[in-house]
Amino acid sequence: MTEERKCEICGKGFIPNKYRPNQSVCSSVECQYQRQLTNMAKWRGRNPNYFRYKETRDSSWRETCRSRSLEWRKKHKEYLKLYRDAHKERHRNYMRDYMREYRKRKGLDQGQAEKGE
Ligand SMILES: [Zn+2]
DSSP states (O other): OOOOEEOTTTOOEEOOOTTOTTOOSOSOHHHHHHHHHHHHHHHHHHOTTHHHHHHHHOHHHHHHHHHHHHHHHHHHHHHHHHHHHHHHHHHHHHHHHHHHHHHHHHHHHHHHHHHHO
16 A cells, blocks of 8 residues: 655655545655645636635725735734844844953963063
């Protein structure tokens, strides 16, 4: 039953899932992603008017989409700000440590140089 197959996308051999005997793509993330893209492209080819139909007919759907993306953008902005603040803090700490090390090393070098002469 467990017969090895060749993946349609990467060409590597794989054992198909026993619950999906028609599986033609291995389970690697890249190949699954590619498969999804291909499926979507095929599906769009079969239903070329789906999105247009949805958008023109179902205005509430469009509204949902828009508010969802606005929400996402807002969240994303907040996230970015948090990230930047955290990063700034980290960068500042890093620079402070770096300068401390730098000064220490410089002082040490000078001390040694003076001693050596
Ligand atoms: Zn594959």
